[in-house]
Amino acid sequence: MTATVGNFYSGTSDQxxxxxxxxxxxxxxxxxxxxxxxxxxxxxxxxSMLPPRNGEQExxxxxxxxxxxxxxxxxxxxEIKAKLSQPGLWQHSEPDASVWRGVFSPLYHPKxxxxxxxxVRTADLPRWKPRITIDRRTLTRGDDE
Amino acid sequence: MSDTWYEEVEAATKLxxxxxxxxxxxxxxxxxxxxxxxxxxxxxxRGMTEAIQADTVVMTQACDLEQGKVQNVVLCPHLSLTKYYxxxxxxxxxxxxxxxxxxxxxxxDDIREGYVxxxxxxxxxxTGRLSTEHRIVDFHDxxxxxxxxxxxxxxxxxxxxxxxLPPYREHLSxxxxxFFMRVGLPSPVERAWEK
Numbered sequence: 219m220t221a222t223v224g225n226f227y228s229g230t231s232d233q234x235x236x237x238x239x240x241x242x243x244x245x246x247x248x249x250x251x252x253x254x255x256x257x258x259x260x261x262x263x264x265x266s267m268l269p270p271r272n273g274e275q276e277x278x279x280x281x282x283x284x285x286x287x288x289x290x291x292x293x294x295x296x297e298i299k300a301k302l303s304q305p306g307l308w309q310h311s312e313p314d315a316s317v318w319r320g321v322f323s324p325l326y327h328p329k330x331x332x333x334x335x336x337x338v339r340t341a342d343l344p345r346w347k348p349r350i351t352i353d354r355r356t357l358t359r360g361d362d363e
Numbered sequence: 364m365s366d367t368w369y370e371e372v373e374a375a376t377k378l379x380x381x382x383x384x385x386x387x388x389x390x391x392x393x394x395x396x397x398x399x400x401x402x403x404x405x406x407x408x409r410g411m412t413e414a415i416q417a418d419t420v421v422m423t424q425a426c427d428l429e430q431g432k433v434q435n436v437v438l439c440p441h442l443s444l445t446k447y448y449x450x451x452x453x454x455x456x457x458x459x460x461x462x463x464x465x466x467x468x469x470x471x472d473d474i475r476e477g478y479v480x481x482x483x484x485x486x487x488x489x490t491g492r493l494s495t496e497h498r499i500v501d502f503h504d505x506x507x508x509x510x511x512x513x514x515x516x517x518x519x520x521x522x523x524x525x526x527x528l529p530p531y532r533e534h535l536s537x538x539x540x541x542f543f544m545r546v547g548l549p550s551p552v553e554r555a556w557e558k
Contacts, residue, residue, distance in 0.1 A: 332409050349503060355473060
């Protein structure tokens with residue numbers, strides 16, 4: 219079973235993200251359910267990112283996804299059911315890994331060796347010159363003439 | 364399918380693959396070999412950079428531009444067939460070859476047929492206000508320019524530009540890919556049928 223138990227916006231601070239798991243789940247699910255949930259949670263819940271939906275300019279959502287195996291412990295819990303049935307919680311479907319295939323553009327921060335501001339007047343710049351390659355094919359043809 | 368190779372777009376139009384950017388300022392590496400002794404590598408690199416200008420065509424994939432996936436735009440230089448002929452003739456003479464008209468025609472045919480990996484030829488064309496003669500694109504040199512910079516520059520110039528239309532745009536892109544992915548065999552297939 220895959221259950222979405224909460225989401226972070228990408229602006230969420232590290233302090234919030236890195237808080238103790240039990241505390242985090244308590245925040246999400248309420249004090250009564252948290253005790254029960256915290257005991258059954260895996261060590262490493264997964265964080266996935268969802269892109270903005272069509273037409274939205276929002277920052278992507280970070281979704282905390284719990285790939286749990288203890289379905290029995292969650293099923294039938296009215297508080298969990300109430301949480302999962304909230305329309306706002308399910309407005310984003312389960313993240314699909316294929317969304318992130320193709321081109322992914324993370325921000326790189328390479329070490330800068332040097333940097334300088336240059337003033338460019340295009341008209342004064344030297345023009346690019348091609349490097350012509352005379353290949354065997356051309357030479358062979360030349361010999362034929 | 365259109366038999367027109369180009370459309371004309373206004374200066375403020377967002378960049379797209381196949382846009383011809385004339386007189387584009389670029390940061391390039393100097394052609395002179397680096398002097399490795401003495402100064403450190405950072406100073407060496409600094410001394411090897413230079414700003415140049417060239418007529419260029421946007422090679423970045425259209426979808427990457429459309430979806431804002433890239434901050435820098437990949438450009439390849441091109442020049443008019445007239446200018447290219449001058450360079451070709453000079454190189455032939457430098458190599459003690461006779462730059463005959465037949466040799467020139469054969470060379471252009473080879474480029475047209477895709478036998479010269481690093482070169483592609485764009486057709487001549489004209490729109491209402493703009494026109495170009497045939498252009499030779501050279502994939503040997505590849506430049507990148509910040510997209511924001513280039514779009515600002517084009518807006519500042521307030522000049523319309525030519526844009527390659529599909530499928531000519533994709534044909535150029537395919538030639539670029541073929542140049543990059545080519546594999547030379549140390550031992551080619553023998554021509555058994557010629558024996």
